[in-house]
Amino acid sequence: MGAGRAGPGGAGEGYAPPWSTRTARTTGVLYLTMALAGVPAFLLLRPLLFSPGDPGATLSAVVQHEGLARLAVVLELGLVVTQSLTALWWWRLFRGVDPFAAAATAVFGLVNAVAVLVSAAFLATAVRLAGGGDAGPVHLAFTASDALWGVGAVFFGLWLVPMGVCVLRARWRPGPLGHLLVAGGAGYVLSVVLAQVLPGAAALSGALTVPATVAEFAVIAHLLVLGGRPGRPGRR
Template sequence: MHALTRTARMTGLFYLGMAITAALGFLILRPRLYAADDPGATLANLVTHGSLARASVALELAMVVMQALTAVCFYRLFRTVNSLAASGIAAFGLVNAVVGLVSAAMLGTALQVSVDPVGDPAATVQVLYLVSLNMWGVGALFFGLWLIPMGWCVLRSGWMPRVLGWILVVGGVGYVLSPFVLYLARDAQVLFDAMAYPASVGEFWMIGYLLIRGVRRKALDEAPTTVHTPTPVAS
């Protein structure tokens, strides 16, 4: 397998791992633990379902690991296309990992408070979950900033469909704008949710393309090859 294809598939694998851990944590476990309008219910859920709460923290940490590895692999994949844009993907992706790390710390603290109460445990746990949610809300800024150079590299390289590149750019812009909509127009929840659709389409398309296709043949033909010549032996 060509080195570039191997890098693309590894990037796709880590990206898929990030998507799976995020989906399990946000769409399955978090709704079972966090009751938005009832702090007492959130505390009771953590006490009753302690194993799920621990799994939620573990999934958040796994997502951090997958995000960091994906960011590094994208840099390795696109560094020959444009080193600045590739560095941007890596840097913004690592900021996303830090956001996840802080969120995981909040969830872990909430779990600890449910076991060893401090002050008003129900109120404390609810605030910690709210901070975690808002970390991801404001973190959408860097999710957008990570997608924009990714889309630009797709467009610049020609290694993947141009439509994919444009969807990633548009999705990235939507992500960057979404926190402003969230906090400046609190009644525009439908718009806020809709702004994530292009990014979701682009990300899942990117994951599938990396895993199935890797990169176009053009990329393999243009990839530099190292020719080793024998070193003369002095007589």
């Protein structure tokens, strides 16, 4: 006895979500590639090259590790490309579940990608100027790049909120995943504000981003392993 395809609010084991497993897994691959570009660019290479309070040390690091500085630019450009594609594929994946939330995720993700693009331009400028031996402009370019990551992260937090709404509407398992994305996105936005108001509270700002990181990797795993198949969307 076969069951027919249910509508968005329908019930029954025959429900098929309004996306393909292939689309879900492509989204997961793009999201994972985005993480693989962003983590070393921001967490590994930037601290090695940029000394916020010491222009001379920044210049010395860029000159001594020019290859790593150029790699940082390439990784940020890779992040721009992969986040843009992830944002578009997320819209493609969930436009049949919640068009507004899917579009909001794409828009916020694309704006964050633009912020990283400008950051990459400042990094490229710093590398180019380092050969002149003047620490001031090199340090200024790195400072501007770092500031773009700091304030641009508000859009990284914002894109997680509608992403969580999409997950909730699709009723992915485990159930708390969507709520964790929404809470993680709100925490990310709060961490950006806190970093500007209380720059000495770096540990607290960092702690506020932990739920978002956990939720993101859970989403990547869900997309890659399960292809977004379990669950069914709620009524619109």
